[in-house]
Amino acid sequence: MIENLDVYNFxxxxxxxxxxxxxxxxxxxxxxINSKHFYDEKGSKLFDMISELKEYYPTRTEIEIIESQxxxxxxxxxxxxxxxxxxxxxxxxxxxxxxxxxxxxxYISIDISxxxxxxxxKEIAKKYPKINVKAxxxxxxxxxxxxxxxxxxxxxxGFFPGSTIGNFSENDAKKLLxxxxxxxxxxxxxxIGVDLRKDRKIMEQAYNDSKGITAKFNKNILNxxxxxxxxxxxxxxxxxxxxxxEKKKRIEMHLISRENQNILLKDYDLKIxxxxxxxxxxxxxxxxxxxxxxxxxxxYKKVDFLTDQKKYFGVFFLKVIGN
Numbered sequence: 258m259i260e261n262l263d264v265y266n267f268x269x270x271x272x273x274x275x276x277x278x279x280x281x282x283x284x285x286x287x288x289x290i291n292s293k294h295f296y297d298e299k300g301s302k303l304f305d306m307i308s309e310l311k312e313y314y315p316t317r318t319e320i321e322i323i324e325s326q327x328x329x330x331x332x333x334x335x336x337x338x339x340x341x342x343x344x345x346x347x348x349x350x351x352x353x354x355x356x357x358x359x360x361x362x363x364y365i366s367i368d369i370s371x372x373x374x375x376x377x378x379k380e381i382a383k384k385y386p387k388i389n390v391k392a393x394x395x396x397x398x399x400x401x402x403x404x405x406x407x408x409x410x411x412x413x414x415g416f417f418p419g420s421t422i423g424n425f426s427e428n429d430a431k432k433l434l435x436x437x438x439x440x441x442x443x444x445x446x447x448x449i450g451v452d453l454r455k456d457r458k459i460m461e462q463a464y465n466d467s468k469g470i471t472a473k474f475n476k477n478i479l480n481x482x483x484x485x486x487x488x489x490x491x492x493x494x495x496x497x498x499x500x501x502x503e504k505k506k507r508i509e510m511h512l513i514s515r516e517n518q519n520i521l522l523k524d525y526d527l528k529i530x531x532x533x534x535x536x537x538x539x540x541x542x543x544x545x546x547x548x549x550x551x552x553x554x555x556x557y558k559k560v561d562f563l564t565d566q567k568k569y570f571g572v573f574f575l576k577v578i579g580n
Contacts, residue, residue: 346419354416409442420451443578498534515531560574
């Protein structure tokens with residue numbers, strides 16, 4: 258037992274989630290799987306491997322920004338605050354942030370993968386014994402449950418790294434920012450990482466690495482779906498595809514069927530034609546001006562914006578100005 262660690266589990270498999278998965282796969286316009294299903298334990302570990310790849314610049318660039326500009330974090334953010342990480346993943350970035358801040362008193366870690374979350378929360382609790390650690394297994398659609406655990410009397414800093422905001426459409430991104438705002442409260446802060454739009458080749462290489470780790474990550478979502486709804490997708494029958502959609506200003510990831518297939522989804526027979534795709538992820542890329550506009554329309558003001566020398570990635574300091 259670790260004295261400074263509390264664990265909460267709100268993520269339970271339910272029939273509603275099954276129905277959502279099947280409905281998305283039955284979509285006549287475009288079969289799809291919500292990208293939140295990437296992050297079972299294996300998927301989370303594969304993404305950790307992706308973050309170490311030379312082609313995948315976002316993770317190392319965001320860490321470089323936090324490390325090289327830690328004075329900005331210390332001077333512009335409150336001391337003795339509660340840090341709430343939305344979608345925590347690995348501990349690489351949060352350790353850099355905790356070290357940069359002035360005497361954080363609490364760390365609330367939220368992630369969809371229970372085992373991965375627990376392992377990482379234990380590591381943080383042991384490394385920072387003076388910080389109270391709360392590990393919450395939930396997805397980002399369960400903000401109401403999460404808000405019950407957050408201390409409304411403390412100063413709060415939300416942390417949403419990795420450009421995960423890019424996985425959401427503009428409307429859904431705004432809804433998420435509004436949800437964060439309710440948890441954080443007026444006068445508190447949100448630190449958010451945003452992948453900036455740049456040369457198409459650089460963006461596409463980040464999702465098509467030479468070692469094929471991203472392809473394994475993409476295909477593993479099918480294993481996760483098999484475990485959840487009892488389907489029998491064969492990952493070997495699909496090819497990974499990722500490209501930049503110029504019109505929609507986003508990277509899209511797809512799984513392309515190598516042959517005609519029939520997949521039983523409970524009581525529904527899913528037919529997939531050779532060459533047909535299942536859309537698994539979007540990663541919208543912003544200019545700094547575009548994202549600031551989105552943040553302002555969601556009830557925040559920009560306190561600071563940090564970027565790297567190549568302007569590949571941006572870290573926004575936002576302050577909640579409305580209730």
